[in-house]
Amino acid sequence: VAQERGEFEIIARYFRPLTEGRAGALGLADDGALIAPAAGHALVATTDTLIAGVHFPGGTPPELIARKLLRVNLSDLAAMGATPAAYLLSVALPKPLNEPWLAKFCEGLREDQERFKLALIGGDTVATAGPAVFTVTALGEVPEGQALLRSGAKAGDAIFVSGTIGDGALGLRVMRGEFPDLAPQLRNFLLSRYHLPQPRVTLGMALRGIAHAAIDISDGFAADLAHICETSHVGAIVEWTRMPLSEAAEQILALDPDARKSVLAGGDDYELLFTAESGSADAIQAAAQKCGVPVTMIGRIDRGSGVLVKDVDGTAMVLDSFGYQHF
Amino acid sequence: VAQERGEFEIIARYFRPLTEGRAGALGLADDGALIAPAAGHALVATTDTLIAGVHFPGGTPPELIARKLLRVNLSDLAAMGATPAAYLLSVALPKPLNEPWLAKFCEGLREDQERFKLALIGGDTVATAGPAVFTVTALGEVPEGQALLRSGAKAGDAIFVSGTIGDGALGLRVMRGEFPDLAPQLRNFLLSRYHLPQPRVTLGMALRGIAHAAIDISDGFAADLAHICETSHVGAIVEWTRMPLSEAAEQILALDPDARKSVLAGGDDYELLFTAESGSADAIQAAAQKCGVPVTMIGRIDRGSGVLVKDVDGTAMVLDSFGYQHF
DSSP: OOOTTTTTHIIIIGGGGGGGGGGGGGGOOOOSSSEETTTEEEEEEEEEEBBBBTTOOOTTTHHHHHHHHHHHHHHHHHHOOEEEEEEEEEEEESSSOOOOHHHHHHHHHHHHHHHOOOOEEEEEEEEESSSSEEEEEEEHHHHHHHHOOOOGTTTOOEEEESSSSSHHHHHHHHTOOOOOOOOHHHHHHHHHHHOOOOOOHHHHTTTTTSSEEEEEOOOHHHHHHHHHHHHHTOEEEEGGGGGGOHHHHHHHHHHHHHHHHHHHHOOOOOEEEEEEEEGGOOOOHHHHHHHTTTEEEEEEEEESEEEEEOOTTTTBOOOOOOEEEEE | OOOTTTTTIIIIIIIIIGTTTOOOGGOOOOEEEEOOOOTTTTEEEEEEEETTTTTTTTOOOOHHHHHHHHHHHHHHHHOOOOOOOEEEEEEEEEOOOOOEEEEEEHHHHHHHHHHHOOOOEOOOOOEEEESSSEEEEEEEEEEETTOOOOGOOOOTOOEEEEEEHHHHHHHHHHTTOOTTTHHHHHHHHHHHHSSOOOOOOHHHHHTTTOSSSSEOOOOHHHHHHHHHHHHTOOEEEEEEOOOEEEEOHHHHHOOOOOGGGHHHHHOOOOOEEEEEOOGGHHHHHHHHHHTOEEEEEEEEEEESEEEEOOOTOBBBBOTTOEEEEOO
C-alpha cells in the first residue's frame, strides 16, 4: 500500500518502541511479523475495529481510546481462555497528523500492553479524509484443544458471570446526560466502566478445562447468552434476583425499574459469561478469588432453546427479540 | 464492540461462506479464530488497510477492491516466503448498507482466496459515517528460520526483481488521464497492473533457502531497495539498462524520458525484489520458470549504503531523497 510522507518517522518514533524488542516484530521494518505458539499450543486470533464518532465520541482522551481498543480485543482472548501474546495495529488518521494526540494514544497502548503482557508486532499506518479508524488484531496462545468456545454448553450446566452486569450500558447513558441525580462517584464509576473495560484475561485462562462454554459480554447479556444457546443448541434460564449489580446500577434501578432493559440488553460490559458443571462451583470460586474477580452463579442451562430471565415473582421478563422455547 | 442491527445476518450471508468450513474459523460464531502452524513452522502475520478515496477512487468495482485488498497482503506474505493460510477481515461500511455492492465484494474475495489457497477465519463488521475502510490481517506459514527478511543482504549478492517494474505507478497515471496517445491495449495493461497486483506467492516460497533478503515493491523500487539496504547495512548498485520494463512502459519512456521517475520511485508494483549469491542465479531462473514469473538480475549489493542507479552512460541517476554513500 502506498505510504504517506512521514509514515516511517511515525513508525520509528511512536510504534517501534511498543514492540519492546520482541524478535518476531522484526523492528516493524519488514513485510510481516513472525509468531510461533509454544509446542502443543494453538494461536487464537481476534480483530476489532473502533471508529471515531461511532465507538467513542469526539474529544475522548486518546489514552482511553487506545486502552479500550486493546481491551475489547483482550476480552475476546479472555473469552477463549487464551494467554495474550501479541497484536497488530492498523491506524487510519486524519490529516494533518496530530502528533501530541498520537503520543498520548501510544502512551495508552504502552500502559495496557505492559499490564496485559503483550507487545506490538506489526501494523499499518495510513491517512484518511474521514474519521479516525483503529483496528487491532490480537493474538493469544491456548493449549491445543483447551480453547473455551461458545458451543460447549450442556443441559444441566450452571451459568456464571464475572463482575457486575449492566454498568457499560448505564455508563453510556450517564455519558449522554441521563441519571443527573446519581452521586458523582457513582456516575464516575459507571463512566469508567464504559470507557475502560476490564478484560478478564486471568480468569479466562483459569477457566480452561473447567468452563464448558464462554463468551464475553459485548453485545449485551441476553444477546451473548443467546449466542451460547444457539451455538450449543441449548436453552438458558436466568434468575434476575441473582444478577450481580453494582451499587450504581442498584440505585438507578430503585428509581427507574425500566433500566433493567439496559442491564439485560445493553452491551459493553466485557465481563465473562460462561457455563460449567454445577459441581465445578467451588473450583470456579477458588479461581475467581485467585484472579481477584467476583464470579456469580445466575442460572442454568436446559435442553430448551433461547434465553429466559425469571423475574422476582418467577414470571418471565419480556426481552425484545429474545424468545424462549421450552423443549 | 457494539453491534449494528443486521450484523449477524450480514456475517451469515456474506462472510461465513468464505470460511469454506475451515474448523479454526468456528463458523465466525465465536470470539476468535484458532490457528496452529504445522510442526516446525512459524506464522507470518501482516496487515494492510485500504480506504475509499485514498487507496482506490470512488466507483472502483467492489470485486477489484476486494482482490487488491487480499493481494497487497498476499504480496507481503510472498516477500517473507510464507505459504498463505488464512485471513481476518475488518470492514467499516457506510450506512445504509449497499448489499449488491457487498455481494460483489465478497465474490472478489472468494475468487482470490481460492486462487491463493487461503480462507477467512475471523473479522469485524461495523458501520461508519466516513468512507469505507477495509483491513485484512493475513496469516501464512513458513518453516522455522526460513522466513525471507529484509535484513539478510550481503555485499557481493546479486539483486533480482520479478516481473516488470513501474507498471503500477504508470497505471495510476493512466487512470488519471495521462498518456492519452498510448494504444488502448497498453493502457488497459497498465490499468490492470495498478488495479490487480500479482502477488508472487509461489516465487516467494521457492526462494526460501536461496534468497538472502527480500521485499515486495509497494513503496517504489528505489525506496524498497533502500529498505533492504538500511536493514542489511549494505549498499546497492543497479543498472538502469537491466531494469525489466513492460512494452507499455517502454513506449511511454520513449516519448517521455521523465517517466523514469515513475518507474524507479512509483509504488504499487508488488513484484519481489531480492538478493542472493550470484552463484544462485541458475537455481533462481529454474524456480522462476517453474512459477511462470520472469526474474531479472539488475545489479549487486556492496559494502556501501543507499541505492545507486547507473544510467546508460554509467553516470548516477538522480533519485530524490535516495542518496548513495560509497564505503
